[in-house]
Amino acid sequence: MMSFEGQDSGRELRRIVRINEEIKTVVKTAYRINLMAMNAIFLAKRAGQSALGFGVLSNELRRFATDLEQQMIALGQATAGSVAIVTAMVKEARAVKVLERARTESSGLGRDVIDEALRRRHGTTFSERLEQVAALNRNLDMMIETTASLVEMGGVLARSAKIEAAYGGGFSQSLKQVSSDFEGTIGEIRKSLDSLKRFQLREFAA
Amino acid sequence: MKTIRVIHEDGAHKWYAIVRDPNRPDYLIDTNEYLVVSGDDAILLDPGGSEVFPAVFSALSTQFDPRKISKVFASHQDPDIISSLSMWMEFNKDIKCHVSWLWSSFVPHFGGTRETFIDIPDNGTDILVGNHRLQAIPAHYLHSSGNFHLYDPKAKILFSGDVGAALLPPGEDAMFVENFDRHIRHAEAFHRRWMGSERAKRDWCTRVSQLDIEMLCPQHGAIYRGDDVKRFIDWFAHLEVGILRS
Numbered sequence: 432m433m434s435f436e437g438q439d440s441g442r443e444l445r446r447i448v449r450i451n452e453e454i455k456t457v458v459k460t461a462y463r464i465n466l467m468a469m470n471a472i473f474l475a476k477r478a479g480q481s482a483l484g485f486g487v488l489s490n491e492l493r494r495f496a497t498d499l500e501q502q503m504i505a506l507g508q509a510t511a512g513s514v515a516i517v518t519a520m521v522k523e524a525r526a527v528k529v530l531e532r533a534r535t536e537s538s539g540l541g542r543d544v545i546d547e548a549l550r551r552r553h554g555t556t557f558s559e560r561l562e563q564v565a566a567l568n569r570n571l572d573m574m575i576e577t578t579a580s581l582v583e584m585g586g587v588l589a590r591s592a593k594i595e596a597a598y599g600g601g602f603s604q605s606l607k608q609v610s611s612d613f614e615g616t617i618g619e620i621r622k623s624l625d626s627l628k629r630f631q632l633r634e635f636a637a
Numbered sequence: 638m639k640t641i642r643v644i645h646e647d648g649a650h651k652w653y654a655i656v657r658d659p660n661r662p663d664y665l666i667d668t669n670e671y672l673v674v675s676g677d678d679a680i681l682l683d684p685g686g687s688e689v690f691p692a693v694f695s696a697l698s699t700q701f702d703p704r705k706i707s708k709v710f711a712s713h714q715d716p717d718i719i720s721s722l723s724m725w726m727e728f729n730k731d732i733k734c735h736v737s738w739l740w741s742s743f744v745p746h747f748g749g750t751r752e753t754f755i756d757i758p759d760n761g762t763d764i765l766v767g768n769h770r771l772q773a774i775p776a777h778y779l780h781s782s783g784n785f786h787l788y789d790p791k792a793k794i795l796f797s798g799d800v801g802a803a804l805l806p807p808g809e810d811a812m813f814v815e816n817f818d819r820h821i822r823h824a825e826a827f828h829r830r831w832m833g834s835e836r837a838k839r840d841w842c843t844r845v846s847q848l849d850i851e852m853l854c855p856q857h858g859a860i861y862r863g864d865d866v867k868r869f870i871d872w873f874a875h876l877e878v879g880i881l882r883s
Contacts, residue, residue, distance in 0.1 A: 529724055533691035536638050541698025548727040 441524070443517045443564055446634050447510050450571065453627045454507050457578075460620050461499040464585075467616065468493035471592075471609045474602065481600035485610075488592040492613060495585045499620070502581060506574045513567045520560045527552060572631060579624050582617060589613040639670075639689075641696040642812060644852065644860065645792045649676045650769060652792055653700060654860065656812055658692040665689065666804075668717055669856055671796055672697060672706075673789065675767025680708040680735075681725065682787060682796045683718045683856050687747075690721040704728045708766065710773070712798030712856065713781030714740035716747075723748025735764055735773065739783025757785055774844065776800060778837035786845075793851040800841065801869055802827055803858030814859045817868050824858065825876070832878040842874040 468489050475486030527549065534545040592613055596606035638658070645652040653672040661667060670693050671682040679701060685693050697703060703725070711719040711734060719734070726732050726748055736744055738756035745754065761773045764787070773785040779800050787796040803824035814820045832838055853861040853869060861869045 526724065526727070529687055529690055530727065533694045533724075536691050536695035537698055538695075539699070540702060541695055544698060544703055544728055545694075 441521060442634070444514075444521055446630075447513055447517055449630060450510050450627065451507065453623050453630075454503055454510065457620055457623050458500060458503045458507070460616055460623070461496050461503060464613065464616055464620075465493060465496035465500070467609065467612055468496055471606075471613075474605060474609060478599055478602035478606065481598060482595070482602055482606060484595040485592060485599060485606050488588055488595055492585070492588050492592065495581070495588060499578070499581055499585065502574070502578050506571070506578065509567070509570055509574060513564070513571075516560060516563050516567065520564070523552065523560065568631075575624065575628055575631065579621075579628065582620050582624060585617045586614070586621065589617050639692045639696040640812075641700055643700075644854070645794060647792065649767070650674070650791065652789070652794055652854075653697070654812060654854065655693055655696050657810055658689060660692065661689065666717055667810075667857060669854065669858075669860075670697075671854055672701060673766055673769075673771065673792075674701060675769040677705055678708075678767035679706045680710055680764065680766045680771070681706050682710045683712050683798065684709050684721050684725055686717045687721045687724055690724045693721070694724075706732065708733045708735060708764065710734075710764065710785075710787055710796075711736040711740070711744060712776070712786065712796070713737065713784045714743050715781070718798075718856070719744055720747045722753075726753070735762075737777075737781075737783030737785060740781075759783075761785065774848075776837075776841050778832075778834040779841055780831040780833055788848055788850075790849070793849050794854060795845060795848060795850045795852070795866075796854045796856075797845075798856050799831060800828075800873070801853050801855035801858070801861060802831075803855070805858050811859055814861050814865050817861075817865050820859060821869075821872055827857075828873065828876055829878055829880060829882070834879055835877070838873065838876075838878050842870050846870055 471489035472486060472493065475482040475489050530545055530549055534542055537545060589610060592610035593607065596603060596610045599606040639655050640657050641653055641655045643651055644654045651674040655670040655672065657667065665688055668685050668689060670685050673680050673682065694703060706725065706729060709722065709725060709732060722734060722744065732753065733755050734744065734749060734753050735755045735757055738758060741754045741756050757773045759775060759777070761775050764771045764773060769791060772788040772790065774788050776784045776786045776798060778784065784798065786798055801824065803820060804827055805823050850866045851862060853866045
């Protein structure tokens with residue numbers, strides 16, 4: 432029972448920290464896409480009639496970047512809220528560890544009193560925390576899935592922009608460059624999300 | 638497990654000293670804890686850090702039901718004094734912690750709620766344990782800026798926190814001071830560095846000289862008794878403190 436609590440709470444905290452770090456990476460990249468999309472809109476305007484399709488896609492990509500940023504802010508808030516729960520778990524695990532050490536050293540009345548305290552802890556607080564963490568994990572999984580679908584949509588937009596760039600006349604080369612940058616950046620986001628999903632899967636399997 | 642010994646007994650009024658943990662890791666300072674029992678009520682003085690809780694608890698519970706400890710007294714705010722507070726609350730969530738008002742919003746970082754803490758005003762207060770009245774005696778700046786000792790006028794015992802403390806080497810760690818001159822060498826550097834104010838030291842010496850003390854019980858090291866109590870107060874009065882020597 433002890434090792435379960437001790438390892439689980441420590442692992443949960445490390446997991447939250449890791450998720451937060453991945454989220455920060457994605458938020459930074461999403462901000463980059465937003466700027467790139469704005470530049471692409473200006474470029475398409477300069478290219479005029481020959482880049483109408485590209486212009487529409489650039490607007491969509493900018494909307495995509497804003498949606499992604501919002502999604503990541505919500506994900507960040509969800510993980511930040513979970514830090515309080517996980518910190519409480521770590522604290523509880525530490526207390527249980529000290530109680531178990533006291534139990535080993537005690538006998539008679541002392542041991543009975545410790546057993547009573549441990550039963551109380553296991554019966555109430557810790558199981559409640561586990562339920563909270565499980566709910567939190569389900570929520571995080573759902574949010575990661577939603578984000579992944581959004582990023583898939585972003586990938587499709589970037590590929591379409593690349594095709595539209597070919598019809599950009601004199602601006603074709605510049606538009607191709609911009610759409611390749613979109614594709615590369617969305618690829619980076621996909622990589623971060625995949626790593627986050629794999630991490631979640633591995634942690635749940637453990 | 639630490640050793641627990643009765644150092645004073647008068648019917649249902651007892652003082653226990655909980656000392657020396659042979660399994661204590663050497664990176665932790667050794668501490669003494671004291672339990673004052675009056676009938677079914679008890680107060681634990683400087684309950685110690687959470688790392689030493691198992692050793693203190695196991696020794697204490699051989700003599701007294703830990704669920705009956707209704708109060709703890711924290712001489713000051715240090716972690717080796719009171720960081721185990723939340724562990725003691727496992728057995729009595731209504732436990733009260735008597736501590737200088739200066740620290741009553743700092744110590745809750747170790748556990749407890751608003752209701753747990755009872756502020757001791759700067760000039761001290763009485764604390765009732767069972768039907769015994771103990772006196773919180775000001776010892777500010779020795780070493781903490783909000784610091785109290787606890788005097789039991791019936792038992793004639795003064796719990797003196799860090800005053801009187803000695804860092805004893807292995808082999809010289811008896812519960813009581815046996816040879817004052819030999820013992821005090823282990824207290825000198827500690828007092829010079831940890832005690833920050835000459836004036837506070839002089840005030841304290843004057844104050845406690847007026848008390849009838851048979852035992853002076855520090856939080857580290859050995860207990861002074863009989864003539865060694867006066868010997869210690871005189872020694873401390875003449876010691877230059879608050880200096881850093883290279």
